[in-house]
Amino acid sequence: MRSAQRTSGSPGSPPPDPSPARDPELLRDVVLVGLAGGIVGVSFGAISVAGGLPVWVPVVMSLVVYAGSAQFSAVGVLLAGGGPLAAAATGLLLNTRLAAFSLAVAQIVGRGWPSRLLGAHLVTDETVAFALAQQDPARRRAAFWLSGCALFALWNAGVLAGALAGTALGDTAVYGLDAAFPAVLAALVLPALREDAGLRRAALPGAALALAVTPVVPTGVPVLLALAGLLLHRGGARPEGRPA
Amino acid sequence: MSATVAVILALAAGTYVLRLAGPVLHGRVTLPARVRELLSAGAVVLLVALLATGALTEGGGFAGWARPAGVLAGAVLAWRRAPFAVVVLGAAGVAALLRAVGVE
Numbered sequence: 001m002r003s004a005q006r007t008s009g010s011p012g013s014p015p016p017d018p019s020p021a022r023d024p025e026l027l028r029d030v031v032l033v034g035l036a037g038g039i040v041g042v043s044f045g046a047i048s049v050a051g052g053l054p055v056w057v058p059v060v061m062s063l064v065v066y067a068g069s070a071q072f073s074a075v076g077v078l079l080a081g082g083g084p085l086a087a088a089a090t091g092l093l094l095n096t097r098l099a100a101f102s103l104a105v106a107q108i109v110g111r112g113w114p115s116r117l118l119g120a121h122l123v124t125d126e127t128v129a130f131a132l133a134q135q136d137p138a139r140r141r142a143a144f145w146l147s148g149c150a151l152f153a154l155w156n157a158g159v160l161a162g163a164l165a166g167t168a169l170g171d172t173a174v175y176g177l178d179a180a181f182p183a184v185l186a187a188l189v190l191p192a193l194r195e196d197a198g199l200r201r202a203a204l205p206g207a208a209l210a211l212a213v214t215p216v217v218p219t220g221v222p223v224l225l226a227l228a229g230l231l232l233h234r235g236g237a238r239p240e241g242r243p244a
Numbered sequence: 245m246s247a248t249v250a251v252i253l254a255l256a257a258g259t260y261v262l263r264l265a266g267p268v269l270h271g272r273v274t275l276p277a278r279v280r281e282l283l284s285a286g287a288v289v290l291l292v293a294l295l296a297t298g299a300l301t302e303g304g305g306f307a308g309w310a311r312p313a314g315v316l317a318g319a320v321l322a323w324r325r326a327p328f329a330v331v332v333l334g335a336a337g338v339a340a341l342l343r344a345v346g347v348e
Binding site for chain 2: 032033035036039040043053057060061064065066067069070071072073074076078080084087088091092093094095096097098099100101102103104105106107109116117119120121123173174175176177178179180181182183184185186187188189190192193194198199202203204206207208209210211214215222223224226227229230233
């Protein structure tokens with residue numbers, strides 16, 4: 001994510017490459033973000049199994065849902081005893097942003113139905129950021145598919161490894177893995193918050209409200225109530241083509 | 245366990261439909277700019293709230309000092325534009341270190 005943005009910001013972007021899929025800088029960024037995704041995947045698998053879920057739950061969920069933050073929150077609600085309805089609703093509400101993202105990359109994904117159907121499953125925060133950070137259509141397409149395939153493979157391999165190691169790892173709190181996911185979120189949202197005062201006006205009171213109501217409402221609900229912060233959103237100076 | 249299967253299926257189907265919206269609607273529908281803006285702002289608001297509650301709370305109560313300290317370390321690294329992997333490992337490392345010396 002961060003490296004993708006650095007690519008976009010580099011002065012004097014390189015001339016259009018006839019084979020963007022072999023661009024070493026793009027490949028390096030894709031591998032780095034994929035490895036980071038894999039590490040988070042290990043923590044997701046380990047936390048799920050250490051929390052008492054069978055190994056197949058995080059593994060199957062990662063293959064068919066394939067949305068990190070929604071998976072963490074759904075498993076979090078399940079493990080906290082919040083009930084299946086709250087778990088699914090929390091995850092789905094978090095994923096509504098993917099509809100906006102998929103609109104943003106629709107042209108990049110391609111026109112044929114096989115690529116539409118397959119590409120849709122690869123729409124994540126990271127692939128969208130990667131794709132939109134590129135300058136020309138060929139590079140955008142290469143970045144989307146490269147990062148999409150790498151992230152899907154490494155995320156699922158990480159989850160499987162973490163789930164298998166989960167019980168052997170014992171209490172994952174010892175490794176501080178519970179701090180990893182909020183930190184990932186911080187890395188994802190800080191660039192947007194840094195640049196957009198309108199966004200800060202909505203997000204910070206929303207988060208404060210969520211924290212305030214956490215002791216008194218069911219799990220999953222505080223985050224949804226944070227959307228009240230949107231009432232304070234006036235629309236900031238978000239640069240064109242910039243994903244959330 | 246059937247409740248867990250239902251959660252996974254509902255989440256998978258719903259997520260896929262949301263992701264398919266763009267490729268399917270492409271060239272047919274244009275969302276008003278204000279709606280698109282609120283959609284992406286809403287995503288950030290949700291993520292920041294998830295970050296705050298995930299860093300500070302656990303089961304409706306305070307999560308202890310080690311986790312928020314680890315998240316703070318990760319956030320500082322992210323603010324200083326450290327690579328993604330460094331942010332993740334830094335956050336986990338600080339939380340683990342604090343717990344190892346007895347800070348919960």
